[in-house]
Amino acid sequence: MRLRQLIFCLLLSIAALSIGSVRAEEVLAIIKVKIVPVVGEDIPQGTILVRGHKIEAVGSDVAIPSEAKIIDGQGLTAYPGMIDASSTLGLYEIGSLQATIDYRETGRLNPQVLTTEALRPDSMHIPITRSNGITAALVVPSGGLIPGRSGLIQLWGSTPPEMVIKSPVAMHVELPAISRGGFRRQAGPREEGSRQLEEVKELLHQARFYEKRKIAASKNKILALPDFDEKLEALLPVIHGELPLIISVHSAADIRAAIKFLQEEKLKGIFYGVSQGWMVAKEIAQANIPVIFGSLHDLPPSWEDGYDALYRNPGVLRQAGVKIAFSSSSASLAKELPYHAAKAAAFGLDKREALKAVTIYPAEILGVADLMGSLEKGKLANIVLAEGDILELRTVIRHVFIQGQEIDLSSAYTEFLEKYRKRNEKKS
Amino acid sequence: MKKTIILSLCLFLVAVGPILAGGNLLLKNGTILTVTKGTIPKGDILILDGFIRQIGENITAPAGVKVIDVSGKYIIPGIIDSHTHIALSGTNETGNAITAEVNMRDVLHAEDTSIFTAISGGVTTIHTLHGSANPIGGQNITLKLKWGKKAEEMIFAQAWPTLKFALGENVTQANRTVAGGEERRYPASRMGVVAIIRRELQRAREYIAQWDRYNEWQRLKILNRPLLPPCKDLQLEALADLLRGKLVARCHSYRSDETIEFIQLSHEFGFRVACFEHIPEAYKIAKELAAEKIGISVFMDSWAYKVEAAEGIATMPAYCAQQGVLVSINSDSNERIRRLFNDAAKAIKYGGLSEDEALKLITLNPAIQLGVDKWVGSLEVGKHGDVAVFNEHPLSAYTRCDLTIIEGDIYFDREAYLKERQEAQKVNPKPKLSGGGQ
Numbered sequence: 056m057r058l059r060q061l062i063f064c065l066l067l068s069i070a071a072l073s074i075g076s077v078r079a080e081e082v083l084a085i086i087k088v089k090i091v092p093v094v095g096e097d098i099p100q101g102t103i104l105v106r107g108h109k110i111e112a113v114g115s116d117v118a119i120p121s122e123a124k125i126i127d128g129q130g131l132t133a134y135p136g137m138i139d140a141s142s143t144l145g146l147y148e149i150g151s152l153q154a155t156i157d158y159r160e161t162g163r164l165n166p167q168v169l170t171t172e173a174l175r176p177d178s179m180h181i182p183i184t185r186s187n188g189i190t191a192a193l194v195v196p197s198g199g200l201i202p203g204r205s206g207l208i209q210l211w212g213s214t215p216p217e218m219v220i221k222s223p224v225a226m227h228v229e230l231p232a233i234s235r236g237g238f239r240r241q242a243g244p245r246e247e248g249s250r251q252l253e254e255v256k257e258l259l260h261q262a263r264f265y266e267k268r269k270i271a272a273s274k275n276k277i278l279a280l281p282d283f284d285e286k287l288e289a290l291l292p293v294i295h296g297e298l299p300l301i302i303s304v305h306s307a308a309d310i311r312a313a314i315k316f317l318q319e320e321k322l323k324g325i326f327y328g329v330s331q332g333w334m335v336a337k338e339i340a341q342a343n344i345p346v347i348f349g350s351l352h353d354l355p356p357s358w359e360d361g362y363d364a365l366y367r368n369p370g371v372l373r374q375a376g377v378k379i380a381f382s383s384s385s386a387s388l389a390k391e392l393p394y395h396a397a398k399a400a401a402f403g404l405d406k407r408e409a410l411k412a413v414t415i416y417p418a419e420i421l422g423v424a425d426l427m428g429s430l431e432k433g434k435l436a437n438i439v440l441a442e443g444d445i446l447e448l449r450t451v452i453r454h455v456f457i458q459g460q461e462i463d464l465s466s467a468y469t470e471f472l473e474k475y476r477k478r479n480e481k482k483s
Numbered sequence: 484m485k486k487t488i489i490l491s492l493c494l495f496l497v498a499v500g501p502i503l504a505g506g507n508l509l510l511k512n513g514t515i516l517t518v519t520k521g522t523i524p525k526g527d528i529l530i531l532d533g534f535i536r537q538i539g540e541n542i543t544a545p546a547g548v549k550v551i552d553v554s555g556k557y558i559i560p561g562i563i564d565s566h567t568h569i570a571l572s573g574t575n576e577t578g579n580a581i582t583a584e585v586n587m588r589d590v591l592h593a594e595d596t597s598i599f600t601a602i603s604g605g606v607t608t609i610h611t612l613h614g615s616a617n618p619i620g621g622q623n624i625t626l627k628l629k630w631g632k633k634a635e636e637m638i639f640a641q642a643w644p645t646l647k648f649a650l651g652e653n654v655t656q657a658n659r660t661v662a663g664g665e666e667r668r669y670p671a672s673r674m675g676v677v678a679i680i681r682r683e684l685q686r687a688r689e690y691i692a693q694w695d696r697y698n699e700w701q702r703l704k705i706l707n708r709p710l711l712p713p714c715k716d717l718q719l720e721a722l723a724d725l726l727r728g729k730l731v732a733r734c735h736s737y738r739s740d741e742t743i744e745f746i747q748l749s750h751e752f753g754f755r756v757a758c759f760e761h762i763p764e765a766y767k768i769a770k771e772l773a774a775e776k777i778g779i780s781v782f783m784d785s786w787a788y789k790v791e792a793a794e795g796i797a798t799m800p801a802y803c804a805q806q807g808v809l810v811s812i813n814s815d816s817n818e819r820i821r822r823l824f825n826d827a828a829k830a831i832k833y834g835g836l837s838e839d840e841a842l843k844l845i846t847l848n849p850a851i852q853l854g855v856d857k858w859v860g861s862l863e864v865g866k867h868g869d870v871a872v873f874n875e876h877p878l879s880a881y882t883r884c885d886l887t888i889i890e891g892d893i894y895f896d897r898e899a900y901l902k903e904r905q906e907a908q909k910v911n912p913k914p915k916l917s918g919g920g921q
Contacts (some may be wrong), residue, residue, distance in 0.1 A: 090603060094830070129663075148787065148793075149787050149788070149789065149790055149792075149793050150787060150788035150789060151652075151657075151658045151788065151789035151790060152790060179787075182799065183797075224865045229706075243531075252817075268869055299638075338579055347555075352818065352819070352822070353818060354600065354817070354818050358596060361904055362600060362603045362821075362900075363603075366883040387785075387788070388785070390784075391547075393880070394825065394880050397880030397881055398822075398880070400880075400881050401875075401880070401881045401882060401883045402883065406881070426752065446880055446881075447879065447880050447881075448825060448828035448829055448831075448832060448878065448879070448880040449828050449831045449879075450831055450832065451832055453663045467794070467796055468796045468797050468833065469798065471766070471794050471796050472796060472798045472799070472802060475766055475767045475769075478768075478770070479766075479769045479806055
């Protein structure tokens with residue numbers, strides 16, 4: 056019995072290896088295509104050579120191996136797949152159905168939960184998103200003060216492990232939103248953020264003490280190990296500086312408090328939201344904290360900020376030297392990612408920077424720039440071929456490749472329609 | 484004291500409009516997208532007394548008419564939102580399932596800052612409706628977004644009077660939790676929704692019959708003593724007006740099946756449905772909608788927020804338009820209202836509409852749905868001088884609205900707004916660091 060199992064396992068692994076090696080040898084050449092590598096100069100007409108999962112060469116003068124499958128890119132523009140720096144993809148299906156919502160755990164402190172462990176690869180929102188040129192997304196928890204940990208997925212795969220690129224990516228902290236402005240509304244909670252950060256501080260302190268007791272117990276048999284605490288365990292990589300914090304922070308006062316908190320605790324941090332960032336842009340830049348914007352499809356947090364506050368915010372922060380990334384902050388409208396960037400470009404952000412803020416900047420911020428974010432040799436072959444500017448609303452996406460594999464662009468958008476086309480168009 | 488000054492400055496800043504130009508204006512050297520009569524690459528539009536008098540090249544301004552050079556910019560008809568709930572101080576009368584007597588005209592809120600949000604996105608006309616809590620909601624109203632004017636001055640009097648109906652989950656309150664021992668409001672199922680609407684229409688039919696009989700007997704003087712008139716019922720008056728053709732129905736519906744049932748009801752009682760609202764499943768019954776000549780006012784791509792919206796696809800608006808359905812894109816939101824032009828552009832990507840067809844989704848088509856296409860919805864001589872000016876092509880993702888003009892008066896001027904903001908900052912240079920609004 057045991058021997059049979061062993062043989063079976065061996066055969067299986069040989070099979071897996073051979074499939075892997077066959078895949079690795081597949082060569083793809085996208086020719087006569089305009090290339091926007093994002094890092095480096097645009098190439099008016101060139102070739103992208105893909106071997107297996109990775110990009111082997113990008114340039115105007117690339118030798119094409121005879122075994123290469125050719126894709127004619129004439130009239131198309133190649134971009135790296137976009138990266139959504141904050142989404143609920145895979146954790147959200149239908150808003151009003153609680154049973155389909157998995158990004159929010161009960162309670163206020165949940166550092167132990169990890170979004171990628173609840174992922175639904177078959178979500179109907181994923182094919183729509185990837186068919187618009189978005190090939191990877193950070194899947195983010197929310198709710199409470201510490202909603203949990205996020206992970207980065209590629210938008211292709213049938214099981215969570217097939218989709219996960221890096222997980223966990225960050226521990227999340229959520230400070231209160233600014234209550235909406237307007238003449239008749241009440242003022243929201245003020246200085247609430249710094250009080251809540253004190254609570255996080257206290258938790259981190261507990262984690263440090265917990266670890267000290269663990270180390271002490273491992274060295275000295277007389278000492279008892281502290282009771283296992285899943286929450287403090289999950290915070291250990293944070294206090295070691297291995298896992299960054301993504302702090303959801305909005306008002307200028309809270310942003311200042313969060314900068315001070317990160318500096319005092321000597322932690323690696325990323326800000327999310329930052330709708331009043333433009334008021335404290337220099338301070339964020341000086342603290343060298345990258346920023347992931349929330350949805351720009353929102354109203355300014357306070358009426359006095361001006362009707363265009365969220366739209367011009369990214370341009371102001373980038374100008375001050377902050378590294379920025381956009382996010383959809385959604386699942387059902389994750390496909391909108393490029394338009395948040397374009398909206399910021401309409402209100403002052405440089406267009407090239409807008410493109411970088413959905414490709415190479417999120418890759419850098421999330422620590423995966425060695426894998427994605429640009430069309431460069433050695434990176435994963437996440438490639439989008441579009442009929443024009445990828446940030447434009449009217450641009451049709453023609454091909455999407457994830458790790459060198461061409462993705463079927465059909466989605467609920469096309470499938471539901473096909474189902475009914477015949478009945479409508481039948482002449483009666 | 485200082486606080487008061489700052490507050491009043493803020494108020495002033497917000498209340499930029501209207502900068503009155505007396506309804507006379509000449510826009511020069513813009514790319515004019517007329518929507519119905521092609522594109523003029525470099526043209527002028529002359530507005531006199533609030534009406535478009537001339538569209539063409541090299542128009543000279545009559546004496547005293549303000550001239551604005553819009554070189555390099557794009558001029559489109561003012562955007563029309565066929566379904567909103569802004570500029571109101573109430574949306575839903577949820578005390579009853581039938582509230583046809585309620586009229587949104589009575590709760591207009593001219594100071595709603597959402598009006599400013601809307602004009603900052605080129606919107607000039609809106610249809611603002613009762614909510615979707617009731618099978619038969621209230622009467623709705625069409626407004627011109629004359630920010631800064633009194634509510635009565637905003638009313639677009641020529642628009643059809645409309646009555647709101649609603650079907651599906653919002654009415655059955657499927658997503659509402661009921662406390663222990665509490666009974667759900669009738670109707671709580673789609674069966675009940677159809678039944679209650681039929682009941683009310685039948686009552687209205689009989690109400691009309693009573694009044695007709697009374698009027699007839701009065702006229703013929705059959706009895707030689709005074710007749711006692713039937714009891715006046717304001718709720719039934721509204722429904723009677725629907726059956727008499729003085730009101731048209733606007734029906735909130737999501738699923739294709741309930742929509743078909745409502746069309747049946749309209750045949751049964753002989754009233755006119757101007758438009759179905761939202762109807763994410765419209766593509767399933769495009770054939771019927773086109774044959775009935777009933778318009779649809781829909782989201783471009785907002786979906787999956789509830790079960791009946793889980794098959795609402797972004798390919799629907801373009802597809803239905805191509806099948807001959809009169810489609811408009813609405814916001815139903817005080818935020819989305821300022822980027823309807825972005826939504827329209829997506830119908831090019833998802834379904835391949837032409838630029839003119841895409842623009843019609845937010846201009847001419849909603850105008851037809853509201854019965855005001857004779858006055859607004861395209862740039863034509865004789866129509867109202869309702870215009871939006873964009874710095875780049877309005878269907879580009881990089882575009883920005885710079886000017887919003889209603890009947891020749893400027894209500895949103897980005898340049899002037901920025902100048903005012905700068906002035907305000909000079910007085911109060913320290914950015915406000917607290918969170919909340921005023």
